[in-house]
Amino acid sequence: MVSYILLLTLLLAIIKLMFNKIVTIIKVEKILFYIFLFLIPLQLRGILYWNNNEWNSIFLYLTDILFVGVLILWARRLICERNMSRFAGRNKPRFHRDEISKLLLIGFLIVAGISLFFAGNLNVGIFRFIKLVEFIL
Numbered sequence: 222m223v224s225y226i227l228l229l230t231l232l233l234a235i236i237k238l239m240f241n242k243i244v245t246i247i248k249v250e251k252i253l254f255y256i257f258l259f260l261i262p263l264q265l266r267g268i269l270y271w272n273n274n275e276w277n278s279i280f281l282y283l284t285d286i287l288f289v290g291v292l293i294l295w296a297r298r299l300i301c302e303r304n305m306s307r308f309a310g311r312n313k314p315r316f317h318r319d320e321i322s323k324l325l326l327i328g329f330l331i332v333a334g335i336s337l338f339f340a341g342n343l344n345v346g347i348f349r350f351i352k353l354v355e356f357i358l
Contacts, residue, residue: 231256250294257287270344279348285355292358326357 261284270279333353340346 253287253291257284260284277345
């Protein structure tokens, strides 16, 4: 119960900082990332689907929610920086490095996605596929 009060206090502090004009999106992104790192060992989770044991069940971890939030803020910052550099007349170079490794990862994800059709429990298979995508990101 104390951890939920602490988390609620941290989330309210983040919301307050987000509305403050001084704090930029980079600072909010860093704060969320540090909270994410702090909460990894706690493994706070909610049960979405229970099937007699932990391996066949689906959970929603608080760290998953924070990870998605950090990814959204990171993507928003990159898009804003890219748009600003275009208006300034500076085009960032396209990504040319490690294209082979990116293609291999995409191929692996495609094969993993196809294997969902052969899963014994489709709900758990989809959940584990989402966790795999999260790990790759």
